[in-house]
Amino acid sequence: MAACRFIDFPTVAHRVGDLDALEKACEAAAFGKDHQTILDETYRKAGKMDPGNFMTRFSVELTGLLDVVRQGLLTGAQEKKAIDAELYKLNLYSKGAFFKPHLDTPRSGTMFGSLVVVFPAPHEGGELVLRHGGQEWTFDSARLLSGHSDRVAFVAFFSDVEHEVLPVRSGHRINLTYNLHFADATSPPKRIPPPDRLHVLQPIQFDPAAVREALKNFLSNAEILPAGGTLAFALRHVYPIPRMANPWDTEPWRRFKRTPDSDCEDLIRSVQERLKGSDASLYEASQALGLKPRIRFFLQNNGSDSESKDQFLFDDLAVLDENPHEYSPYAIFRTKEGLTNVEDAKLGEELADSSDNDSYASSDSSHRPARPIYWMTPRNTLNQTRWPYVGYGNEATLSSEYVSVCLVLEAPPLSERVEAFAATGTRSEVKA
Numbered sequence: 415m416a417a418c419r420f421i422d423f424p425t426v427a428h429r430v431g432d433l434d435a436l437e438k439a440c441e442a443a444a445f446g447k448d449h450q451t452i453l454d455e456t457y458r459k460a461g462k463m464d465p466g467n468f469m470t471r472f473s474v475e476l477t478g479l480l481d482v483v484r485q486g487l488l489t490g491a492q493e494k495k496a497i498d499a500e501l502y503k504l505n506l507y508s509k510g511a512f513f514k515p516h517l518d519t520p521r522s523g524t525m526f527g528s529l530v531v532v533f534p535a536p537h538e539g540g541e542l543v544l545r546h547g548g549q550e551w552t553f554d555s556a557r558l559l560s561g562h563s564d565r566v567a568f569v570a571f572f573s574d575v576e577h578e579v580l581p582v583r584s585g586h587r588i589n590l591t592y593n594l595h596f597a598d599a600t601s602p603p604k605r606i607p608p609p610d611r612l613h614v615l616q617p618i619q620f621d622p623a624a625v626r627e628a629l630k631n632f633l634s635n636a637e638i639l640p641a642g643g644t645l646a647f648a649l650r651h652v653y654p655i656p657r658m659a660n661p662w663d664t665e666p667w668r669r670f671k672r673t674p675d676s677d678c679e680d681l682i683r684s685v686q687e688r689l690k691g692s693d694a695s696l697y698e699a700s701q702a703l704g705l706k707p708r709i710r711f712f713l714q715n716n717g718s719d720s721e722s723k724d725q726f727l728f729d730d731l732a733v734l735d736e737n738p739h740e741y742s743p744y745a746i747f748r749t750k751e752g753l754t755n756v757e758d759a760k761l762g763e764e765l766a767d768s769s770d771n772d773s774y775a776s777s778d779s780s781h782r783p784a785r786p787i788y789w790m791t792p793r794n795t796l797n798q799t800r801w802p803y804v805g806y807g808n809e810a811t812l813s814s815e816y817v818s819v820c821l822v823l824e825a826p827p828l829s830e831r832v833e834a835f836a837a838t839g840t841r842s843e844v845k846a
């Protein structure tokens with residue numbers, strides 16, 4: 415059994431002897447790859463200590479940091495939810511240590527992000543570079559902490575943000591990492607206010623008021639879908655959508671399987687309740703504008719014949735008999751009820767459209783015209799699950815079906831929506 419130690423970070427950070435002792439006490443850090451934990455110094459070179467092997471007086475709750483993180487990362491209903499920071503590791507990077515680009519794999523359905531708190535041991539280099547959606551940010555703890563022995567530097571990010579620690583050039587970079595979870599709904603949020611004069615800056619897409627204005631201006635433009643239409647937005651963050659390793663492995667979906675007499679977890683609702691960051695802002699902004707946003711499943715197919723290229727939006731998984739064969743993805747998703755057959759369309763090239771949902775919804779989707787949908791943010795694979803199947807045409811070919819979740823808005827015709835926007839408070843002007 416490993417010996418337990420008491421670590422006082424602010425002092426250890428400044429006493430060279432303590433730092434050396436800490437370094438010796440750390441183990442080489444491994445990392446997770448393909449469900450295995452491996453040690454590879456070309457990928458990650460750092461020391462680590464597991465939380466069972468040390469104690470510290472530093473409390474992420476008592477510093478008010480959890481509240482700051484909640485306000486900075488979460489919006490809308492999410493922001494009011496209690497979150498927990500689960501201490502994950504102590505990391506120590508000495509000269510030459512680094513950690514190559516990776517994602518922190520969520521370890522449960524409640525985990526949504528990571529928090530890194532860096533202590534004021536002098537160091538140079540060791541920048542944490544974060545990447546998401548083609549953008550890049552640098553968290554330079556060395557610069558933030560330089561000359562301050564009474565500070566910690568922190569960064570929090572969602573689980574779909576790739577990150578990397580650049581090599582430390584001198585000194586020691588010591589941090590604690592935490593897994594961020596949504597806490598059990600029954601436990602009230604820990605209300606510890608952030609310290610005074612601590613300002614949290616939010617990117618604009620996290621601000622529901624700014625998103626609402628942008629969406630309102632866009633839809634007030636008389637050239638945009640004057641007859642109304644369906645707008646779809648890919649979600650920008652990762653939600654716990656079960657993945658299917660192979661077509662026979664439907665176990666991950668079992669808890670969403672509906673039978674005539676058993677209730678099950680509602681996947682759409684659980685995604686909607688977990689919306690975060692810009693996804694939550696968009697949902698909230700659309701609601702505030704009276705646009706009735708919906709999280710829906712989007713199913714597509716890469717088969718070669720035209721029928722199998724069909725795309726659908728739907729809301730619910732199938733109600734199935736208690737028959738083991740019915741666990742097939744085909745049975746789970748092809749509900750054949752409430753499917754809306756859709757096809758990609760481009761703004762400015764709209765067909766005579768109708769905001770009447772029912773004319774496109776059908777129990778026999780192949781004989782109805784496809785409803786045009788306008789993708790406002792490019793489709794991505796963040797919340798997609800895929801399974802292969804053998805398609806039969808002239809020859810048997812291997813095809814795939816994909817299901818993802820997205821946010822869908824039905825824009826009413828121009829005059830109606832402008833009227834609705836006016837009723838939501840602020841005036842909007844129709845731009846010709």
Ligand SMILES: O=C(O)CCC(=O)C(=O)O
Pocket residue numbers: 503505513518530542577579589591
């Ligand atoms: O040391 C850091 O800043 C990040 C560590 C990290 O990415 C991890 O432990 O997964």
Ligand SMILES: [Fe+2]
Pocket residue numbers: 516517518577
């Ligand atoms: Fe990480």
